[in-house]
Structures are given as C-alpha cells and as structure tokens.
Amino acid sequence: MTAHSSQQPTTPARPVYARRPRQALVAAALVAGVLLLQELIGLVGLTGWIPGGAEPGDAGTSLVYFGWQLANVVTFSGGVFLLLWLVPTSWADRLPVTLAKGLLAAASGVVVSWVLGTLYATLLLPGRGLLGYLFSGAADLVAQTIDRAPLVMLVVLVQWVVLRERAR
C-alpha cells in the first residue's frame, strides 16, 4: 500500500466564508426574540407608570403600540438576516471584524425597517407622501442603529465564539 493510497478520500472543505442561511437565520431569530422580550418588559413598565392605574382604553392603545413595535422588530430582524447571509460570520475572522459585522448588521436592519415602514406608510396611510415619510424617519436612523448595535454585535460575537470552539 503506497503512502498515496492510504490517504482517505476527503470531501472538499467548505469555504470559510460560504453563505450559511441557517446560521444567519438563528442570529436574526435570537435578535428578534430578545427585542420582543425587551418590548414586552417595556410595555409592562410603561403601563405600570400610568398614575392612578391603567384605564380600560390603555390596553387597546398598548396593543396597537405593541403591534407597530412587532412590525419594527420583524423588519429589523429581516435586515439583520440579509446582511449576515450576505456577509457570514466565520471562525476565521478577527474580533474587530466580527464586531464590525455586527454593527453593519444592525445598520442593515434599521435601513430595511425604515424602507419597509416608509413604503407601508406611503401605500396605506394617506398624508405626507413618500418623501415626507422618508425624511420623518431618516433623523432616527443613526440613533436606532447605535441603540440596537450592542444586541446584534453580542449575538454575532456569541456565534463567532461557538464557531471557533467547533473549529478547534
């Protein structure tokens, strides 16, 4: 038996930066889950602060508010999924690169949420028109990105840690 023939036939290794939709989906789902939990806790805290207790109408108002927040969370997570699918996290990345990917994913989520929200408002809510809705949301883009970046960066970082442990 020659040295050459003793080698096991190996399947070609998957490229380090191959797109992994499942991995991106898990990250986006984690982000969505934590954001929803934050919204629920925030909702309880908000109604708890109403002086004199909650009024009968407050529940309806809170539900409408929660519905909008839900739409925001789903579209934001969609943007996070999109970026992490296109630019996947890899164990080969260095720590700063991983954090930068998390920041980019947060920015992508905010932009997708803003664009879809604007389109929805333009098509279904009469009033300001496309440009009006675009500009009314634009001022909040940076604040929203910085606000949500720690969570997305954390999820991407945890995924990176797990991938590195598996690669060892």
Place this chain on the structure above:
Amino acid sequence: MTDTTPTPTPARNLASLRSPAIAAGWVAAILGVIALVRLVFSGLPWAFLGAQQAAQQAAQEQTPNGLYDLMGPSGFDYFASAGAEFASSLFLTVVPFAVGVLLTLWLLLPVPVGTPLVPLVIRGLVASLVGAVLATIVQLVAMAGNGFVNPAQFAVAFLGAFVLAATSAPVVLLVLVVRAYAPRAARA
C-alpha cells in the same frame, strides 16, 4: 464552551478591582455614547425645527409683562435643555448603573479568567439587574429630594428597573464577552 479550566475566583480586594472597573468603565462609556447619540440624532434636529415654529407662534402671543416676545426660544435654549437632559441621564442612570455593575463583578460574582460563555452571560445578567436597581434607587432619591414620590410611585418604580436591566443587559454582556475572548485575554 471552552476546555480551559477556570482559574479560582479572584479575592475580593482592591487588587482585584481593576478588571471589574475596566468593564464597568466600558459599560458607562457605551451607555453614555448611546444617550448622547439618541439626544443628538433623534432629539435635536426636531427641536430646532420646532424652535422655528415656536418662534412664529411666540410672535403672536403676549408675554406676562405685556410685551410681545418676537424671538421665541433660541438655539441656545435647546442646547441648554439637551445638555441638562444628557447630564440627568448620565448622573441618574448611566453612572449608578455602571457602579452597580462594578460592585456585582467585584464583590458578588467575580469573573475568573477562562470563565465559559454561559456562566459569563449569567454574571452579566445579574450585574445588569443590580445596576438597574441601583439606578432606580438613585432616581427615587433624586425625586424624593424634589418631593415627587408617593408610596404608589415608589412601588411601581421598580418596574422601571426591569426595563432598564432588559435594555442595558446587551451592553454589559457585550463588554464581558469581548473582554473574555479578546486576544490578550485569551493569552492570559
């Protein structure tokens, strides 16, 4: 998660204060930047637009001394108000929260080198909760100083602590995980 055995829990003395202090400092810095960005990018642009409108309205309204205020609120008024809001969120929320994180990571749940991911996350969550409770106590004391607190508000204020803990926990966890897995920490 890691195959490294954690080193023994560090002693609770002044020498072991350095690492929790650095982590709490990072938490305070990130929360401070978030508060500042939130103020500048979501508050001020609209405040300035509102200032123009308010100046027009003010021209129509008589002031208490019988004169007409043609100027309305100036840009300086809005900067001063934004500065006061930032200082308030810094001293009533960010700093007490970071102190709570520091005390937890120093005295209650120190983080030894090589701590696996899950215990690290649990420590971060507890530190966030303690920080949020401390911030709420400071806010209540400040409100009581102004005579604004009644027993019902006092009881319900602690719901706010859970909101703060939930929204700030990702920052604490991010700092802890980065410090645990940064190349320098991995070599230690």
